[in-house]
Amino acid sequence: MKSASELSIEDPGLDSIEAQQRKQYMVDLFVTQAKNYDLHDDIYGLYAHRLWVLSLLRVVKSFMQGRSSARMLDLACGTGFVTFNVARKHSNIDIDGFDISPDMIAVARERYEKGFKERDFNFWVGDSEIAYAENKYDIVTTSFAFRNFANKNLATENVFKALKPGGVFIIQDLTKPERQPLKGLYLFYMKRILPVITRMLGTEKTAAAWLYKSIQMMPRNAELKALLESKGFGGVYYKSMTMGIACLVVGYKPQEQAAR
Numbered sequence: 491m492k493s494a495s496e497l498s499i500e501d502p503g504l505d506s507i508e509a510q511q512r513k514q515y516m517v518d519l520f521v522t523q524a525k526n527y528d529l530h531d532d533i534y535g536l537y538a539h540r541l542w543v544l545s546l547l548r549v550v551k552s553f554m555q556g557r558s559s560a561r562m563l564d565l566a567c568g569t570g571f572v573t574f575n576v577a578r579k580h581s582n583i584d585i586d587g588f589d590i591s592p593d594m595i596a597v598a599r600e601r602y603e604k605g606f607k608e609r610d611f612n613f614w615v616g617d618s619e620i621a622y623a624e625n626k627y628d629i630v631t632t633s634f635a636f637r638n639f640a641n642k643n644l645a646t647e648n649v650f651k652a653l654k655p656g657g658v659f660i661i662q663d664l665t666k667p668e669r670q671p672l673k674g675l676y677l678f679y680m681k682r683i684l685p686v687i688t689r690m691l692g693t694e695k696t697a698a699a700w701l702y703k704s705i706q707m708m709p710r711n712a713e714l715k716a717l718l719e720s721k722g723f724g725g726v727y728y729k730s731m732t733m734g735i736a737c738l739v740v741g742y743k744p745q746e747q748a749a750r
């Protein structure tokens with residue numbers, strides 16, 4: 491068996507058909523889903539993501555200790571689930587968020603206008619795989635999105651570039667449970683129950699199959715750790731949540747180190 495450091499995650503390339511199709515699928519998927527995304531997420535995930543986000547918030551809280559302010563990027567922010575969770579807890583964090591789906595960004599902007607207008611936040615449509623900033627952010631989060639990126643190396647390199655030295659990168663996502671009996675139950679839920687729920691809620695009909703496929707394509711925690719380390723991150727650690735259904739991966743851009 492290969493050690494974590496020998497595992498590699500291949501990028502198909504920015505211009506590859508796979509990457510183009512995946513990005514277009516994301517844009518198309520959320521045209522109809524964006525408005526109901528938050529409600530549907532609660533139903534499909536049985537509110538689990540509201541529990542999982544607490545781990546991410548604990549990392550942010552500990553990072554903020556001794557700091558008076560910070561600038562954060564919520565990468566692939568969707569409707570702003572993490573953005574607004576962090577915003578509620580930390581009035582001293584200014585947050586940017588971008589996402590490849592214009593419809594998700596429209597909902598994030600609406601939420602901002604309704605409840606956070608006095609804060610210095612910016613939302614725009616963008617692609618995580620194309621460089622967007624240099625030494626700008628103290629914190630970059632990406633939640634339930636990393637598994638969707640076709641070019642995970644590029645996405646990680648871009649985060650490294652965008653972070654200030656000492657900044658933290660927090661990935662939160664779904665993973666595949668490896669142990670029985672949960673593995674079997676989970677597969678049953680994904681393949682048999684979820685498609686029925688999505689049909690009942692009128693979700694785009696390929697959504698359940700995509701969710702399952704994207705989780706299968708998500709690297710294991712040790713592979714993610716190796717990926718972050720290969721791009722220059724230090725202090726990388728991960729935590730498996732709810733018996734392997736989700737993960738939290740955290741890494742820091744060293745104070746003195748150039749991107750590899």
Ligand SMILES: C[S@@+](CC[C@H](N)C(=O)[O-])C[C@H]1O[C@@H](n2cnc3c(N)ncnc32)[C@H](O)[C@@H]1O
Pocket residue numbers: 513516517520565566567568569570571572588589590591594616617618619632633634635638639640
């Ligand atoms: C399951 S949603 C999660 C949204 C949000 N982060 C949350 O926690 O609710 C995945 C998001 O990733 C976005 N996404 C997928 N590929 C992307 C890419 N290459 N660049 C930016 N956003 C992307 C999708 O448009 C979608 O909004």
